[in-house]
Amino acid sequence: MSKETYTVYHNNRCSKSRNALAYLDEKNATYSVVEYLKEPLDATQLSEIVSQLGIPAKDLIRKGEADFKENFKGKELSEKEWIDAMVKYPKLIERPIIVKNGKAVIGRPAERIDELD
Numbered sequence: 209m210s211k212e213t214y215t216v217y218h219n220n221r222c223s224k225s226r227n228a229l230a231y232l233d234e235k236n237a238t239y240s241v242v243e244y245l246k247e248p249l250d251a252t253q254l255s256e257i258v259s260q261l262g263i264p265a266k267d268l269i270r271k272g273e274a275d276f277k278e279n280f281k282g283k284e285l286s287e288k289e290w291i292d293a294m295v296k297y298p299k300l301i302e303r304p305i306i307v308k309n310g311k312a313v314i315g316r317p318a319e320r321i322d323e324l325d
Contacts, residue, residue, distance in 0.1 A: 214239035214324070216315075217249075217257070217305040224316050225304040231318035232306075239306075248298050254291050257305060260312035265290035268302050268314075275300055 214232060218225045218241045232239050242249075249257070258265045265287050269276060275297040285293065294301050304315040308324040315321050 212238070212308055214321070215242060215307040216240070217242050217244050217301070217303065217307070219243070219245055219303050222303050224318075228304040228306060228315035228318045228321065231315075231321060244301060244303075245298055249295065249301075251288075251291050251295050254294055254301075257307065257312055258287075258291070260307055260310060261305070261314065265294070268294065268305075269300050270302050273297075273299050 214237055216225075216228060216232070216239050218229065220226065220243065229239075229241070254265075258268060261268065266285065269280070269290065271277075271281075279297070280293060280300075302314050302316075306313055306315045306321050306324065311324050313320045313323050
């Protein structure tokens with residue numbers, strides 16, 4: 209892994225998210241952590257992340273979350289509406305998201321981080 213800095217969108221209560229940080233630590237990588245439940249993302253930031261991931265916004269949604277089941281299950285939303293849903297309900301955002309040099313991956317499993325190098 210090269211020494212460019214990673215940005216990790218992290219939820220400390222998530223074991224997969226903690227595994228991604230441990231993986232970066234093992235690789236002696238430099239990274240910054242954004243705890244997106246404490247520092248909510250706005251629509252512009254989320255749109256950029258979705259673009260860097262190269263996926264539709266709905267693919268970043270955690271469909272097992274209560275907020276999804278109660279508010280969105282079975283609904284067809286536009287790209288903007290999914291972004292707005294994640295802004296309003298940040299627990300819906302799949303995690304962890306790792307960004308580096310304008311590219312992003314969902315770090316499940318943590319080895320996917322290597323795709324950014």
